[in-house]
Amino acid sequence: EADLQTWFKGIEITELPKKVGLILAGNIPLVGFHDVLSVLATGNIALIKLSSSDDKLLPAVLRELCKIEPALEGQVVYVERLKDFEAVIATGSNNTSRYFDYYFGKVPNIIRKNRTSVAVLTGQETQEEIAQLGHDLFDYFGLGCRNVSKIYVPENYEIKNFFEPIEQYNDIINHFKYNNNYDYNKSIYLVNSAKHFDNGFLLLKEDEGFSSPLAVLYYQSYHDIKKVEQVLTEQAENLQCIVSKANLNIPTGILQFGESQHPKLWDYADNVDTIKFLNSL
Template sequence: MSGLTKEKVIIAFKKLGIKLTNPTDILGNAIYAAENSNAWFTAENIKKSLSSFAEMLNEADVEQWFKTISFSSSPKKIGLILAGNIPMVGFHDVLSVIASGNIAMIKLSSSDDKLIKAVIAELLNIEPALASKIEYVERLKDFDAVIATGSNNSSRYFDYYFGKVPNIIRKNRNSVAVINGTETKEDIENLGNDIFDYFGLGCRNVSKIYLPKGYDIANFYEGIESFQPIINHFKYNNNYD
């Protein structure tokens, strides 16, 4: 027995949140390695993602989250096929499996195989008993349920292989914005974040905008002007061209 309790997991998550408020202090090498292996993972975007997890794992929200979760006394093995389109995108699935007392069988994306491992290592430093809840795998087998994230194409294979067990299979997702013409410059700047954060590669990034008839498009371009330097990133520029 690991001696792991729900209370210990709550404490570990809170402590991880505190550590992630200064990610460079504990994850500097991992950030550097991730940036060098995946050009989309700039240090700025990596830190943005880590900071969002730090914010999510604040004491009040962790306490509230765990009030809604039953901690299993008979753990099941949950296979996780993680995406790698933006830094740490699959980490919430890992946290959710651990929070429920189950075992995370993690198939990392080759695009994000350094950051999540490094953050989990920090979590295990905080609470070593959590090692009983983490398995890294190259191929899923002997699982009880699956959460798989991929493209519309890969989802067909996921349905075939995992359709007989409880599953969550995520496909391509796209987000849209609707402008009605009353937006302030600040509103458009915030929309710019929704468009350009993580180079627009996240499923929540806006990729289509609906404008009212007669809308002055200059208002939109003025609002997103501050994001112009993104074009200097070579991979973004190559795709833009």
Template structure:
């Protein structure tokens, strides 16, 4: 499985970009790099040792509705279904069918036996269980249709970063990866930062100028110009470095090209804020012991489950 993925595949990445303009070759390569890291043999073995994985005498058919917000985002669910011994009935996102079909084809080439375990279907009816990823709105639709079956239904989530003011230059620069990779479209993208002092925001904007390449993407820059015009017309206070806007806001999910921030007074105050919003937070980036290191948010380990729901436990207990 590890050998079939190449993080540099120009022709494939061009086709993916033609399907979905957000999927630039750099974004596709980043996604493939994440998958390759996830498929480290030792890490896979350690991960699977935590589950009672058996050869299924009667494998169940698992309907997997994949999202398409970032490249090949549905791979982890597909992998979990196959490694649990079940059959994956996949409904691809129209925004991410090029990459996922290519991955599925390579998997079957590597192991012909998987032909009987992977199917791509336009409609997922009468499956034994379902895994569906979407928005808060689509989750209600999924629950209506699949709620009577065993299921995992995921909703909107986002990620945040905690800054103490003691970060190194390297850490702040790495934070930019967590913010701008995939143009901020993923649930592991940092859309809000918590700071102790507003004075740190100006220097942050300066460090983030390293990522001004995002402004070369016309869709991203259109979002930047639109949000900037709204703030200017409404006289909304904000900071601006020419391609990203910093706005003080209590909400977690910011628009594309906007980074929300909120000031916290004490660690206890911050802890209470994060606990209040924990169902909406995918991961927390920062220098703290329990935080994901700066720059690592987009490269989750195989055991970092979306929405914090253990997919393998769900599948192995069916």
């Protein structure tokens, strides 16, 4: 409640509601709720194109919200195809973003592409901090853009110092879809003789990339943390969160371990202020 009151202080309720098309992602439950809430809070009308992967929970939540405040019912419209919209907020992949640019480029828009998150370890982390990092890795099975998909570790880092504290998350392997991905990626690495570490439920593979497959965590060693800062600064448009206790000089906000999937209402995706955008319509 306190966060809502703080958030609402910066919101202007329009007297001329606009129809805002929302193309929602479905990679994790309720991932599009913040966009819907932002449209409703500013007094605009949400034209909601649900993801087929998240088409039950969000309508259920909004039904309860409308029971609390029946006046909101007129601001919630579900659509199969967007039309008669005056602005758009669309979330998709790097590929779909090109289509979004083409179709929605003539109206005010926020178009989101693929992003992921990384953690930078110094080697001085406590076991509790690494255990908290497990939430950043495994919450929602690692499917969110705020989930950590890569870690940077100092040279000669002892991998057991990472594996031991996250052992408490080992029951994730009992989910058959996660297990299938784990088995598949493991077999690929073994067939290709690709160097990797394996603790029985997570594969740790050295890679310069950022977006690791499900059940895989990329890692990269560093000698000079300043070079890590440079890479993360260059990749800022592809990163959602940085998790670290290091004092990094980078444009992306730095979060403490375990916080990546606990954003505040004012922690806007891609660092684009949704409320400011809606208030400008």
